[in-house]
Amino acid sequence: MTNHTTEWSCAETSTLWTLYLNNSMSVCVLRYFLETVEDQQIREIIAKAYDVASTNESELKAVFWKGKHPLPIAFSENDINLKAPRLFSDEFQLSYILQMAKIGMATYSASLSAVFIKDIRTLFTTFLERTIEILDITTDLLLERGIYIKKPYTVIPDRAYLVEDKKYFSGLNPLVNKRTLNTIEVTHLSMNIETNQIGMLLCTAFSQTAVSSDVREFMVKAKQLAHSHIKAFVDLLLKDDIQAPMAADYSVTASHIPPFSDKLMMFHNSLMIAAGIGNYATAFSASQRTDLAIKYEKLSSESALLAKSGADIMVNNRWMEKPPSTADRKQLSQERE
Template sequence: MEHHNPKITSAEISMLWSTYVGDSMAICILSHFLQTTEDQDINPIIEFALESAHDHLHLISELFTKEGIPLPNGFGKQDVNLQAKKLFSDVTYMRYLHHMGRTGLNTYSLAKSISSREDVRYLFKRFYDQTETLYDRNTKMMQEKGVFIRSPYISYPDKVEYITDKSFLGGLLGHRRPLLAMEIAHCGVNIEVSNVAKTMLLGFSQVAQSKKISDYFKEGYDLGKKMVEDFMIKLKEDDNSYPSTWDSTITASTEAPFSDKLMLFHTNTQSAIGIGDFGLAIAASLRKDLALLYEKYLLKVGAYAEDGAKIMIDHGWFEKPPQSIDREAIRNQNK
């Protein structure tokens, strides 16, 4: 029987390329975390995350070399200063790992579902399994140390009900029904993600070498702060429990542990994650006021991300992702 050996699809190239670049960035960030952590209990988890990221780069490098696909430059030693002083608290390290694990689980499950070649599906399963282990180990550690932030609680339902009144879908004015459990969950997630983002952005604004880039990070911090306030209001309106404020301790250091290029890319990645979360929240929210709030911030974060991309392009830092051939440009070459 003849063995069919298809090329890697556009979806597979895209997810592998993005994983490579993202993990090259993660290695820089985690290396500085490991260098500056004070709580030795956290070290094995950071080390495991680092080992997993290095494993991803090695396996993707092998596959791309075999297929004749150039490796992206990504990030390297020039983008991290391991001698720089500690910028974030150990609690921030743990919460960052939690956020990183959650994002990885979503990314790798999607990547496997859109991959067709057996060897690529194997890679994404391997990456998912590693991320699941990281997520579980870090969650357990956070719970043991009393710093894990749970999704808001509600009373258990005591009966099955059907909706009979179309006002259940709500309106922009007047009385609104209490939030559904799923709506509360998405508010909680978006509060958590926004808190992670604004903590990182405030730290980045403190150490960025360029004033323009520092101001950009501060603008993102202010946007994240406003999002947290607005999502909190939605929970408080119905007297729901809401995530407690979390330790966002940032030291007084002005010594940059990471390059401006890396911090800008990280911020754009965070923006993309936020936009994806807003899309999921819109799909899950039946109340019109909630959907409108998510749409508002989807547009604001999208505009903010575009501004960041423009800064990266101005500095020559925006590495071009894999793209289909520009047939129009080829045709114009012959004219």
């Protein structure tokens, strides 16, 4: 009879730890959204997303207790101010949930593929199914309201074509005309415009409500970087006379009262940067023009440098939790001497 161990490997340990932090943060953000949202239909979706994040957090907590693993510190009521005035428009909150659902789907899928323990695989599958439902109902309402950011439309080809020349991949040689973007490349450029638009508005809100001057300055830099990346992607589309996707009338109020702790805002920003770098890596591998690949590599480097400066702020303020680590065998050996 096969012995299916229930001892966690590094995959179970790392994915459970990461997902607990992410859901703990989401509970705080969505709880605040529930206090400020005005539109009833949007409120229902926020409430659904909040219930999902809360349930996920509780189920993850039970797994940690059952496995006798220490629970991450994560976030609590100390990281949220429910009395803070409205900071985001209802439409932004709805689009935010869509973007976070996309990040959640990518994270849960990757986590599911990494683990082997049956109960944890079942749990992650449930998380993924719940997130897909949130994505579906959010997309439906955004479409109904006419504020869903659609990808550009392209001409339908009359037949299938083969790549006839290696010039198809050229993008750097000034003596060779660049081919027009293909639909795969347009899709990734559009998606990265969308995610940066959400990130830029988040940084705008965080920059005007953060308590620490270091955090405020960091959020301004993050906002400026997101703006420059949006411009880079839009320019690439416009060169081929392709209309770039534009955000709806999302807005941030003029409030300076922070609904979230600086710790939570910095963690949230680091999560968005990590997701953005992941999106760039996917776009890099899917883009067949060399200039696009190099562009994604450059923008990824800029994002990584920003992430490093953010991590330094978090470490200096004792806001960054250390992921579970492997044993330091050298240190253990020295302790025996």
